[in-house]
Each structure stands twice: as C-alpha cells, then as structure tokens.
Amino acid sequence: MRKLIVLAVMALCLTALTTTAFADDLVKVTKTGKIGFALTGQYPPFNFVDENNEVTGFDVEIGKEIAKRIGVTGVPVTTAWDGIIAGLLANKYELICGSMAITKKRLESIAFSDPYYRSGAQIFVKEGSSVQSIKDLEGKKVGVTLGTTYEEWVRANIKGADIRTYKGVPDMILETANGRVQAFVTDKIVGALAIKKQKAPLKLVGDLLYEEHMGIAMRQGNPELKKAIDGALATMKADGTYKDISMKWLGIDVR
Secondary structure, eight states: OHHHHHHHHHHHHHHHHHHHHTOOHHHHHHHHTEEEEEEOSEETTTEEEOTTSOEESHHHHHHHHHHHHTTSEEEEEEOOGGGHHHHHHTTSOSEEEEEEEOOHHHHTTEEEOSOOEEEEEEEEEETTOOOOSGGGGTTSEEEEETTSHHHHHHHHHSTTOEEEEESSHHHHHHHHHTTSSSEEEEEHHHHHHHHHHHTOSEEEEEEEEEEEEEEEEEESSOHHHHHHHHHHHHHHHHHTHHHHHHHHHHSSOOO
C-alpha cells in the first residue's frame, strides 16, 4: 500500500512539473505583470533609440498597447537582429515585436500572431545612379541588414552581388550616400522615411521586390498567448487606436 502511495505521489509531481514546463506563457506573464518584447532599436521609425536614450517607435507603441490590453506591462528589449530568435528560444523575452516577417522557415521554430502590418522589399540607390533594376546590381556592392529576409533574398536573387551586411538602416544610408556600396535593400516604408528624415541624397528604384507580412513572434506551444495578442490587435484596429499609432509614426495606415 505504501509503495502505491509513493508511486501516486511521484506521478502527481511529474504531472505538475510537466504542466509547469509546458504552461502557456500567458500564465507566466499574467503572474509577473510584465511581458518582454524584443527589437533591434535600429529600425526607425518602427523602433529606435531617441534623444532621451529611450526605445520608441511604431513597434514599441504597438507592443506596449497589446501588453496593456492583455493586462500586463510591455517591456521593450533591444538586441542584435541576427540573434533575436535565439534569444526568444532561450527565454530571454516572451515576444519579438520588431518588424519580423512571417516566413515558412521561421514558422518551423517559432509561432506568429496575425499580421500587424504589411510592406515589402525595396532597392535604394544614390541619386544620379544608373541602377534601374536588380539586373543592374549584378556584381555590385549591395547593403543589407544582417540576418534579415532581405539578406536571404539578395543572396538568392542578385547574381554575383558583393553583399555587405550592417546592423541597421542608418549605416546603410551613410554607406550608400558615400559611395561605398551601390545600393541597399530594406523595407520600403523604413527606407523612404529614413532618407527623408536624414535628407540623404538617395532614391527608390523600381517596384517592390516582394511583399511581406509582419507578425509578432512567440515561442511555439502558446495558443492562449497568441489568442490574446490576436484579440488585442483586432480591437485596436476596430476602435481606431491602431490607425492613430500608424499615422503618428508612419503617416499612413499600414494594416
């Protein structure tokens, strides 16, 4: 009888440990009262560090508003883009809300919310450049942000390109303006607004290379957290909050 009791207790402990180990992250953040979301802080106007050394931008406001609507405080965490998914899987934060495109490859290791905005890849060159299309970039120096879908696309689609990788868009603008690279590829909205703000002698070339849908990333096995985030996004779009944030930072509604 004693042996049966011991076995029963062990089974209950194992069940408790299993439940804890695989509990939805929504349970954890509800208990702690905060949720961390990662971004680079080098992708203006979506996310960047302002003159007061505070992380701000479209992604930051969206992340904080979603957190508020699920009853917790959103805490932005800056990290390098090429290690941002590894940080998520290592439990350094609960989400990535940093303009990450939803791709089949990423869905193999992480989960995403419904898309929270859409844009696409664009070529940017110096004013007066003879570059008119991707064919003109064959064998040329092309800048991309390390670890992005733009880097993957350029490597796969521009033959013989001399690819130079950077931490963010500001660095690529400077390098292109100074003639150290002939072009760079990044998000159309981000690039256009950045060159306008910096009054850089650059321009857009051609149509979108491809369209992307951005989602908020989380670890797999979090259906309740995903449901809560998708619900918050839906109500933000319905009551006008999303549009207000989008117009404030981007000047357009990017749903």
